[in-house]
Amino acid sequence: VNVAERSAVIDFVGTSAQQTNNFNAPRAVCMAAVLYVFRTLVDDDIPLNAGCLKPLQVIIPQGSMLNPNPPASVVAGNVETSTCITNALFGALGVMAGSQPTMNNFTFGNAQYQYYETIAGGSGAGAVFDASGRTVRGFDGTSVVQTHMTNSRLTDPEVLEFRFPVVLDSYEIQRGSGGAGRWAGGDGGVRRVRFLQAMTASILSNGRLYPAFGMAGGQPGRAGANRVLRANGQIEELGHIGAAQMEPGDVFEISTPGGGGYGECVTQ
Incomplete structure (x- = not known):
């Protein structure tokens, strides 16, 4: 960042080569x-358009996973990799700890019904600085909220259960899953969907192995988890990408990641 020239270079050299996955x-x-990250850092009321990118030099290597060559698969790039990019940029700028690095893409269906949703998690805590770089104030993360590159709205429970043969058993805040810090990260959530018909359910997610990072002494948030609770009492753990054949009475449980904390905890 060149403060005098009011410009910045965003260099993605070193990014992994394009992947065989999506x-x-x-x-x-x-x-x-x-564009999103740098626009959020501008206090002035300016339109969101390509002109915002004029002060920025963005270097994205051709053939990397952020600029792949055809016929690379890219379906998870918009919903998953984009969230990792925003977290990396906010972290590099030192203004915000990691938010949940995923949109928690949940799908289910059979020959008659098909459904897709993204599920909220914890956002990262952060700080606001003055022109000299001193911390003016901080803020806690928000619990169970759509973060950064997603802002979709969940289907109302009554509508979900009316249109699809499922029951929303519960959707709750996972208390304590946000990272500790002077300003705490937001908590993730736990969503449980019970199936009344045989269907296939799938999850496409991140943040199951590596949690949202803390910053400036703050602690990371808790990683997410995906699992199936069978009607017979068995529990099946799924990875960050997984699918399961659901039978009547089975429950698909998704625990979304918490956000990272910012700053060291201050004890009185």
């Missing part, structure tokens, strides 16, 4: 994430 992100997705 987590590659088209260059446009990466540029959208860069």
Whole structure:
């Protein structure tokens, strides 16, 4: 960042080569994430358009997972990799701990019914600085909220249960899953969907192995988890990507990641 020239260079050199999986992100997705991050740091009331990128030099290596060559698979690039880009940029700028690095993409269906949703988690805590770089104030993360590159709204429980043969057993805040710090990260949530018909359910997510990072002495949030609670009492753990054949009475449980904390805890 060049404060005098009011410009910045965002250099993604060193990014992994494009992948054989579908987590590659088209260059446009990466540029959208860069635009979003820097626009949030501007207090002035300015329109959100390509002009916001004029002070920024963005370097994205061709053939990397952020600028892949055809015919690379990219379906998870917009919903998953984009969230990792925003977290990395906020972290590099030192203004905000990691938010849940995923949109928790949950799908289920059979020959008659099909459904898709993204599920909220914890946002990262952060700080606000003055022109000299001193901390003016901080803020806690928000619990169970759509973060950064997603802002979709969940289907109302009554509508979900009316239109699909499922029951929303519960959707609750996972208390304590946000990272501790002077300013605490937001908590993730736990969502449990019970199936009344045989269906296939799938999850596409991140943040199950590596949690949202803490910053400036703050602690990381708790990682998420995916599992199936069978009607016979068995529990099946799924990875960050997984699918399961659901039978009547089975429950799909999704625990979303908590956000990272910011600053060291202050004891009185």
